[in-house]
Amino acid sequence: MFDVEILARIQFAFTVAFHYIYPPLSIGLGLLMVLMEGLYLRTGDADYEKLARFWTKIFAVTFGIGVATGIVMEFEFGTNWATYSRYVGDIFGSALAAEGIFAFALESGFLGILLFGWDRVSSRVHFIATVGVWLGSMFSAVWIVVANSWQQTPAGYHIVGEGMNARAEITDFWAMVFNPSSVDRLLHVWVGAFLAGTFLVLSVHAWYLLKGRYEAISRKAFSLALLVGLVFSLSQLLTGHRSAEGVSRNQPIKMAALEGHFAAEAPADLFLFGWVDEEQQTTHGLAIPGGLSLLLHQDPQAPVKGLQAFPAEDHPDTINGVFQFYHLMVAIGLALIGLTILAAFFWWRGTLFSKRWLLRIFVLAVLLPNIANQVGWFSAEMGRQPWVVYGLLRTSDALSRQVTAGQIVFSLIMFTLIYSLLFALFLYMLTKKIKAGPYDEDSIQHSPRQQEMAGFLE
Amino acid sequence: MLFGIDYPTWWFLVVGALFSGYAILDGFDLGAGAWHLFLRKEESRRIALNAIGPVWDGNEVWLVIGGGALFAGFPVVYATVFSIMYIPFMLFLAFLIFRAVSIEFRSKEPMKWWRQTWDILYSVSSIMLAVLLGVVLGNILQGMAIGPDWTLQGTWLQFLNPYALLIGITTLALFMLHGAIYLAMKTEGRLFAKVTLLIRRAIIFFLVTFGIATVASLIYFPHLSDRFRESPILFVVPLLAFLSIANIPRLITKRQYRGAFIFSAITVSMLLMMVAIELYPVLVLSTVDPIYNITIYNAAASTKSLGIMLTIAAIGTPLVLGYTAFVFYTFRGKVKLDDHSY
Numbered sequence: 001m002f003d004v005e006i007l008a009r010i011q012f013a014f015t016v017a018f019h020y021i022y023p024p025l026s027i028g029l030g031l032l033m034v035l036m037e038g039l040y041l042r043t044g045d046a047d048y049e050k051l052a053r054f055w056t057k058i059f060a061v062t063f064g065i066g067v068a069t070g071i072v073m074e075f076e077f078g079t080n081w082a083t084y085s086r087y088v089g090d091i092f093g094s095a096l097a098a099e100g101i102f103a104f105a106l107e108s109g110f111l112g113i114l115l116f117g118w119d120r121v122s123s124r125v126h127f128i129a130t131v132g133v134w135l136g137s138m139f140s141a142v143w144i145v146v147a148n149s150w151q152q153t154p155a156g157y158h159i160v161g162e163g164m165n166a167r168a169e170i171t172d173f174w175a176m177v178f179n180p181s182s183v184d185r186l187l188h189v190w191v192g193a194f195l196a197g198t199f200l201v202l203s204v205h206a207w208y209l210l211k212g213r214y215e216a217i218s219r220k221a222f223s224l225a226l227l228v229g230l231v232f233s234l235s236q237l238l239t240g241h242r243s244a245e246g247v248s249r250n251q252p253i254k255m256a257a258l259e260g261h262f263a264a265e266a267p268a269d270l271f272l273f274g275w276v277d278e279e280q281q282t283t284h285g286l287a288i289p290g291g292l293s294l295l296l297h298q299d300p301q302a303p304v305k306g307l308q309a310f311p312a313e314d315h316p317d318t319i320n321g322v323f324q325f326y327h328l329m330v331a332i333g334l335a336l337i338g339l340t341i342l343a344a345f346f347w348w349r350g351t352l353f354s355k356r357w358l359l360r361i362f363v364l365a366v367l368l369p370n371i372a373n374q375v376g377w378f379s380a381e382m383g384r385q386p387w388v389v390y391g392l393l394r395t396s397d398a399l400s401r402q403v404t405a406g407q408i409v410f411s412l413i414m415f416t417l418i419y420s421l422l423f424a425l426f427l428y429m430l431t432k433k434i435k436a437g438p439y440d441e442d443s444i445q446h447s448p449r450q451q452e453m454a455g456f457l458e
Numbered sequence: 459m460l461f462g463i464d465y466p467t468w469w470f471l472v473v474g475a476l477f478s479g480y481a482i483l484d485g486f487d488l489g490a491g492a493w494h495l496f497l498r499k500e501e502s503r504r505i506a507l508n509a510i511g512p513v514w515d516g517n518e519v520w521l522v523i524g525g526g527a528l529f530a531g532f533p534v535v536y537a538t539v540f541s542i543m544y545i546p547f548m549l550f551l552a553f554l555i556f557r558a559v560s561i562e563f564r565s566k567e568p569m570k571w572w573r574q575t576w577d578i579l580y581s582v583s584s585i586m587l588a589v590l591l592g593v594v595l596g597n598i599l600q601g602m603a604i605g606p607d608w609t610l611q612g613t614w615l616q617f618l619n620p621y622a623l624l625i626g627i628t629t630l631a632l633f634m635l636h637g638a639i640y641l642a643m644k645t646e647g648r649l650f651a652k653v654t655l656l657i658r659r660a661i662i663f664f665l666v667t668f669g670i671a672t673v674a675s676l677i678y679f680p681h682l683s684d685r686f687r688e689s690p691i692l693f694v695v696p697l698l699a700f701l702s703i704a705n706i707p708r709l710i711t712k713r714q715y716r717g718a719f720i721f722s723a724i725t726v727s728m729l730l731m732m733v734a735i736e737l738y739p740v741l742v743l744s745t746v747d748p749i750y751n752i753t754i755y756n757a758a759a760s761t762k763s764l765g766i767m768l769t770i771a772a773i774g775t776p777l778v779l780g781y782t783a784f785v786f787y788t789f790r791g792k793v794k795l796d797d798h799s800y
Contacts, residue, residue: 061562067515068558072551074525078540079547082608085540089533090759094767097530100523101774108519109781112512113788119796120788132781160760167533169760400541402610411548418555425563432566 005396007408008080011415013381015072017374018419022066024373027141027190028197029059030134035224037127047217052130053118054438055201060115061429063133065422067108072415080408084388084398090169091157091176092147099143107136138190145189149182151389152380153250159392168392181246185380188239192376194232195336195369201225203366204434206359214438219353230344233336240333241295247383248296251390252305253314254383257322259283259292261306268292268304273327276320281308283323316385326379332372339365465764466754467739469531472771474734476527478727480520481591482636483782485726486719487514489637491557491584492630493656494577501795502649503577504565508799509644512789514561516782518554523778530767534608534757535741542602542610543594546617550590553583565800585630592629596622599733600679601743604750611746624674628667632729635660635706636722642715646792654710661707668703681743682736692735699728 033055040048074096077085085092110132117126156175157168170176202225205218248255255261260276260283261268270292274285290300297304307315316322339361346352353359384390388398487510497503529536540547556579564576600621603611638657645653675682686692702724709718737743741757744750758764 064515064558064562067518068555071518071522071525071554074522074529075540075547075551077529078536079544080541082537082541085529085537086533089529089536090763093526093530093533093759094763094770096526097523097767098770098774100519100526101770101778104519104522105516105774105778105781108516109778109785111515112785116512116799117788170763170766173766400537400544401607402541403544407544407548410545414548414552418552422555422559425559429563429566 004403004405004408005399007405007412008399008403009395011080011408011412012073012076013378014412015069015076015415015419017377018423019066019069019073020373020377021370022062022069023137023140024193024196024370025062025200026059026066026197027134027137027193028195029055029062029200030130030137030197031194032197032201032225032228033059033130034127034134035228036221037130039224041123041127045220047220050438051217051221056114056130057433058200058204058430061426061433063107063111065426069419069422080400080403081388081398082400082402084393087167087393087398088151088389090167091150094170094173095143095147095150095177099140103136103139103143105136106139107133110136141189141193142186145186146177146179146182149185150176150179152185152384153179153181153246154389154392155179168389180250181243184239184242184246188236188243188376191232191236191239192369192373195229195236196373198225198229198232199336199362199366199369202229202362203364206362207434208437209353210356210359210363217438222353223347226340226343226347229336230340233333233340236333237337240330245296248304251384253307253310254316254322254380256305256307256310257316257319257383258326258379260319260323261292261304262308263306264309265303266306267301268296268306270295271323271327273331274323276323278319314386316383318382322379322383325375325382329372329376329379332368336365336368336372465761465768466531466758468768469527469758469764470734470738470741470754472768473524473527473531474730476520476524478730480517480524481726481730482723483517483520484514485588485633486510486636486640487517488584488588489633489635490641491581491637492588492634493638493641494581494584496656497649497652499649500573502652503573504795504799505645505649505793506641507561507564507580508795509641509793511561511800513785515558516785518558527767527771531759531764532741532752532754532757533759535752538604538608538752539594539598539742542604542608543597543614543617545614546590546593550587553586553590556580557583557587561800588630588633589623589626592626593617593622595629595733596625598737598742599625599675599682601681601745603746604742604744604752605746606750608750608752621674621678624667624671628664628671631660631664631667632722632726635664636719636726639706639710639715639719639722643719644791644793657710661710665703685736695728695731695735699725699732702728 033052036048036055037052039045040052077092110129113121113126113129114133117129121129154168156170156172156177156179158171160167160169201221205214205222205225208214208218209222244255244258247258256268259268259271260274262281262283267290269287269289271283271285271287274283274287276283288294293302293304294300296302307319343352343358343362346355346358386394386396388395490506490510494503494506497506525536560576560580560583564573564580567573596619597617600619603616605611635657638653638660641653642650642657686696702721705721706718706725709715709721739754740751741754742752744752759767
């Protein structure tokens, strides 16, 4: 029923989407941990040390699953996308190698000290380890986004050979690294990750405040995270705008799909929400007339190339899907700005921590940036179809020739089972650690003697 | 050309060094995991787990880097081997994930059934990972039925042949020896006494499997010793390998575990060096016809790309070795359980 291409795409989408729950949380929590531990060193306020230690424990869970699920995609390039691997190996390979040697080694090397070294090294050395792990996770994002951006906007290469033997070879390393979309997209990804981590911190401490637990340190943590959240939800507007400008310049078909714009040469509207009717080649919904033209060309009358200007075989397979994912991401981005500005206003008035309704919203708001990160990538990657390397290699040509549908079904079922278990465990461990709280109760779990005592007390 | 050696050869050396680093580092923690169920007491298992606790993740990174280096330098090999060995690699991934999760979660709950389940999962996946690595190596050694356009003739089940399985078991034995010696360095008291007992069994297990594997290689795959027969000077490498193997029991009877660990690490790298010498410049030997051999030359990335990556490796390697050394130094000595332990 399903062919190899669809199965391989589903498998990659599923495994990468599941993986992408964790790295943004790690990058965002890493930033907060660096700030907390830095504030502790600077001010000597022990509350910040408690916070840093607490969030390190949560970080350990997200980081562990992130690493375990990350190797999968590296392997899948070889197993499922052998033709792609041969085609891009010369270019993609150096980015991946750089990631391994500069980023992963830094992260994983210092992770041991971050998690287990609190009482083994001085607090300064520990702080260096925390910064090292965080920078490592930031560098990982650099190389992965560079490689992905090269697939969106190839640069610094030439094509050698023909047919099965054709491949892209690198001609200019720095042109490859700084291809037209990599910087904008990297900033967008980084800020998205900061927001994911920040809103987890906001959510947990809002929950403590509502429960009346750990109030003093939760106020400090919430205020710190709110400041970070405010800064980055606003800056995400800028990075998003820059990314969109880049898409309209470099991938006009994707831009047309993102906004459901069909007419070949006409002013384009900016939809707040809507529904793309692919049969009738129109988009219904609430739109700002000429909004897209205004944003891209500072003129509501300026024509924007629509889908009809391009051959149908180069259109993404689902315009409506790309449109919906993109608009959900934008809507969430705006909601985050509204939420953080509102909270900052009440904080300035000194009434924030008595606004229980707002704290309740913050408990749930952790889902928002995480959903935005997911659907943002979905729109970026589905909008790139039918190409795996934009304009050079079609997804259907990138597959492994040897792999059968049966084999992919096997591995897909395997990953579904394993990942369901992993996700259940992740949620379980996360809630357990959050319920246990930043101090006292949690340490009982670790020492065998105290654990026995805890058993008697129960 | 750089110092009279061409770029593909340089990159062959880099990939080889990375895989040796991986085998030495992850080798001891996989080996320690393989012994896990032999340790009966709860506290012993926790100490054994915490002996590898701060370092296993960093060790695994060498696989990611090695894989990345193979992808980068020899994309054709990466694409071919991974796609024709689809099922073994997928199983490898599954065990890798299970193992990471078991380490992370086993001590998080006190219930007996919880810990026992994760212990079994942890130990079985450690064993299977070692065996699967050996199976891949075994197939690389004997060659694969590669035809035109890098396609495999026949099904993937041919990878589970007796010779490959034998190399799989031998790899497991080597890692178990390496891991037991590591545990001896990290433990004390009764657990230490137990571990020294395990080392003795590990030595016997390794010597037996290694002996059979050597004889089988010489009889059934004479191409594996061609190069040593052609240039006797290369016999230095197997000689060093045998000497370092012989040195392990000697140091253990003298209770010099750190020395024994260094020599088991040298053994791992010498054995891999023998593999490299025999293979070079072929990376995947075709049993169908030598014209389908995948070599470092017909699989290599462009010279430009290899040059860039050699620069990256030259900058990155000292950093990686630096923080690996720093982490091992920080966590030197016997394991003490504390609040942050697994």
